[in-house]
Every structure is written in structure tokens, then in C-alpha cells.
Amino acid sequence: MRKTIAMMATLDTKGEEVKYLKEQFEKRGKDVLIIDTGLRGSPTSVQPDVTREKLAEASGSSMEVVQREGRRRAIEIMVPGIVKVVRELYARGRFQGIMSIGGMDGALLASAGMRALPLGVPKLIVTPVAEGSTRFGPYVGTSDMIMMHSVIDILGINEISKKIFDNAVGAMVGMVDMEGSLTIGRGKNVIAATMYGNTTPAVMMAKKLLEERGYQVVVFHPNGTGGRAMEELVEQGFFTAVLDMTTHEIVDELFDGVHAAGPHRLETAGKKGIPQVVVPGCINFILLGPLESLSPEYKKRKLYPFNPAVTMVRTTHEEMITIGKVMAEKVNQTLGPTVVIIPLRGFSMYCREGESLYDPQGDRIFIDTLKEHLRPQIPVMEVDANINEPVFAQTTVSALMRILEQSSKAGL
Numbered sequence: 001m002r003k004t005i006a007m008m009a010t011l012d013t014k015g016e017e018v019k020y021l022k023e024q025f026e027k028r029g030k031d032v033l034i035i036d037t038g039l040r041g042s043p044t045s046v047q048p049d050v051t052r053e054k055l056a057e058a059s060g061s062s063m064e065v066v067q068r069e070g071r072r073r074a075i076e077i078m079v080p081g082i083v084k085v086v087r088e089l090y091a092r093g094r095f096q097g098i099m100s101i102g103g104m105d106g107a108l109l110a111s112a113g114m115r116a117l118p119l120g121v122p123k124l125i126v127t128p129v130a131e132g133s134t135r136f137g138p139y140v141g142t143s144d145m146i147m148m149h150s151v152i153d154i155l156g157i158n159e160i161s162k163k164i165f166d167n168a169v170g171a172m173v174g175m176v177d178m179e180g181s182l183t184i185g186r187g188k189n190v191i192a193a194t195m196y197g198n199t200t201p202a203v204m205m206a207k208k209l210l211e212e213r214g215y216q217v218v219v220f221h222p223n224g225t226g227g228r229a230m231e232e233l234v235e236q237g238f239f240t241a242v243l244d245m246t247t248h249e250i251v252d253e254l255f256d257g258v259h260a261a262g263p264h265r266l267e268t269a270g271k272k273g274i275p276q277v278v279v280p281g282c283i284n285f286i287l288l289g290p291l292e293s294l295s296p297e298y299k300k301r302k303l304y305p306f307n308p309a310v311t312m313v314r315t316t317h318e319e320m321i322t323i324g325k326v327m328a329e330k331v332n333q334t335l336g337p338t339v340v341i342i343p344l345r346g347f348s349m350y351c352r353e354g355e356s357l358y359d360p361q362g363d364r365i366f367i368d369t370l371k372e373h374l375r376p377q378i379p380v381m382e383v384d385a386n387i388n389e390p391v392f393a394q395t396t397v398s399a400l401m402r403i404l405e406q407s408s409k410a411g412l
Contacts, residue, residue, distance in 0.1 A: 324369030
């Protein structure tokens with residue numbers, strides 16, 4: 001069966017380019033489903049299979065209304081319709097991969113639809129926006145979308161744009177022709193875990209121990225996006241349990257750090273009743289920018305320049321109290337089996353005795369605050385080790401196995 005590529009673009013300005021791409025896909029044995037996301041003029045060079053009028057209608061509006069609005073409001077109106085239509089088309093098997101070309105507006109419109117698709121569906125945007133100095137969060141979100149830099153603006157077919165487009169076509173053809181699909185069994189013996197470089201030894205050992213027990217471990221980097229992605233997949237039922245070894249994103253959310261993950265980090269597993277082990281991994285520092293960019297107040301603190309791009313700045317005692325209260329508030333929402341496990345000799349690699357972020361009094365303040373505010377029903381285990389010592393990983397795995405066994409016996 002011939003596979004189909006959905007092609008999203010504003011056909012009032014990108015018709016010539018879409019026509020070229022359509023021809024290239026067809027030469028390689030692929031069908032093309034064209035979706036017009038244009039906001040202003042009429043399609044040129046090629047006609048859509050899904051019109052802008054249909055997208056506006058799916059948004060509960062019309063193109064007459066959209067075209068009376070300013071650019072920002074027009075995009076806001078069209079996005080819900082794009083999301084709805086793209087989801088419906090994919091659910092009906094109308095396409096197996098999706099691609100877009102466009103500038104900032106075109107990329108925003110297309111990416112909204114792409115983010116609504118499941119993990120594993122090939123998604124590619126070719127845009128001049130993807131030039132490296134722009135943050136890609138508004139486009140990529142937590143999806144597995146690929147953004148390809150077009151190098152030049154997208155206007156016409158020339159020697160440079162032709163090569164860029166040809167490479168993009170090759171990438172899409174290769175992705176949709178890959179056999180197989182995402183086969184994680186939605187909860188069957190699959191455990192989510194979080195890991196920083198500062199907790200890598202602990203998570204590597206825990207992963208090994210869990211795999212020896214027949215579990216698959218999916219590790220997320222808690223860089224803001226990674227934590228949100230894990231929470232979303234937990235919500236979708238992908239995991240048996242969560243080993244949240246690195247809850248640092250809570251700190252950056254509270255104190256404007258680099259890896260803030262939004263207000264709902266560390267909430268989903270508890271609310272869904274999924275077994276979880278919660279560890280205060282890396283909650284002892286705020287992750288900020290390059291050392292030279294820090295304010296004088298931060299430069300007075302204990303800190304560790306992790307690399308040229310980011311600096312770990314030790315949290316104050318007052319901040320540790322706040323973190324303890326917030327973490328307790330989140331864990332208290334849990335409806336399922338949860339254990340909090342605390343490494344008494346440091347929450348990260350660089351807060352051991354002799355390291356740059358060592359502050360046992362600050363750690364103790366956090367521990368006391370957390371225990372004071374946690375519900376009595378939630379067990380807390382304290383381990384006389386640094387987070388990265390083997391005994392700590394062994395303890396977390398043993399605790400997770402116990403609550404999984406209890407959940408199984410209870411029929412959860």
C-alpha cells in the first residue's frame with residue numbers, strides 16, 4: 001500500500017514550493033495530502049485537499065472572520081481547527097507522516113497540529129526559524145518533531161532551496177518507510193525514571209537492577225521539557241510506575257531556573273494512583289546560565305560552573321524550606337502507593353562533603369520541612385548515603401518492587 005505524506009503550508013505564499021515537494025514525493029512512490037493553513041490570500045500553483053475554510057470551520061469560525069482579525073488573533077482562531085482536523089485525518093489512516101514548510105506563522109500553525117499526534121509519527125518542519133538562536137519550545141513542545149533549518153527564506157525554487165527540500169523529502173520518505181511502530185505496552189512492566197548528569201550513577205544502577213527483574217526503563221532528562229513529557233506519557237497510561245530520582249525541575253520552576261517544567265511537575269503519577277518512588281534529586285541547586293551572566297547576589301553563593309552554558313547555584317536555607325513545602329504539597333495529592341526516599345549524604349553529585357555545593361544544614365532543613373508537611377500516611381525512608389552510592393539505588397529499587405507487589409495484590 002502506498003504511504004501518504006500530509007503536507008501543511010500556507011498556499012497563498014508557498015504554493016510553488018509545495019508543488020515541487022509534491023512532485024518529489026510522488027517520484028518516490030508516495031502520495032501527498034495537502035493541507036492549506038493560509039490566513040490571507042488564495043492558493044497559488046497547487047490546490048489543497050483540505051482547505052483553509054475547512055480548518056476555520058473546524059475551529060467554530062469562518063475564513064471571513066479570520067481574515068478580519070489581526071495576525072495573532074487569526075492564528076489563535078485557526079489552531080483548534082488544525083489540531084482537530086489533523087488528529088481526525090491521522091486516526092482515519094489518511095497519512096503516515098506529516099511535513100510542513102513555512103516561516104514563523106506557518107511553523108506555528110503546522111506545529112500545533114503535529115504536537116497533537118502520537119509519539120512516533122514522523123513530523124518535520126522546514127523553516128528559517130530553526131536557525132539555532134531561537135527557542136523551539138513554542139513549536140516542538142514535548143513532541144518528537146524535527147525542525148530543519150531552511151538556511152534561506154522559503155520563496156521559490158532555486159539551487160539552494162531545491163537541495164534543502166530534496167533532503168527533507170528524503171528524510172520524510174525514510175521515516176515513513178521505517179517498519180514498526182511504538183510498541184511500549186502502555187503500562188505493562190514499563191517504568192519511567194528521571195536522570196541528570198548529577199544522578200547518572202544512581203539511575204544507571206537502578207535501571208540495571210530493574211531490567212534484571214524484567215522491567216523496561218524509560219529515562220527522561222528533567223530539563224523542563226523532559227519532565228513535562230514524562231508527565232504527559234504517565235497521563236496517557238504508558239507506565240507501570242515512576243522512579244522520580246531527579247525532581248530538580250520543581251526548583252527551577254520556583255526560582256526562575258533554566259529547567260522549569262511548569263506548575264504541575266510531580267503531580268500526575270500521584271493523581272492517577274500509579275506507584276511511585278520520589279527522591280529529592282538535585283533539589284539543592286538552581287540551574288542558571290553561564291557564570292559570567294549571574295547576578296552579584298548569585299555569585300556570592302556556593303556554586304559550580306557545570307559547563308560553559310549553565311551554572312549550579314546552591315539554594316539558600318529559606319529556599320530549601322519553600323522547596324520542602326511545595327514538594328510535600330505535590331506528594332500529598334497522591335492517590336496510590338508512594339514512598340519518599342532521602343539520601344542523607346547529599347542530593348546530587350556536587351553536594352557531598354568536600355564538594356562545591358556541600359551544605360548539610362541546608363539539606364537537613366529541607367528534610368525536616370518535607371517530613372513536617374507530608375501526610376503521615378506517606379512513608380519516608382532516610383538512607384545514610386549520597387544519592388549516587390550503590391546502596392541508595394538498591395534501596396529505591398527494593399522500595400519500588402515492594403509497592404508494585406502491594407499494588408498487584410490489591411488489584412490496582
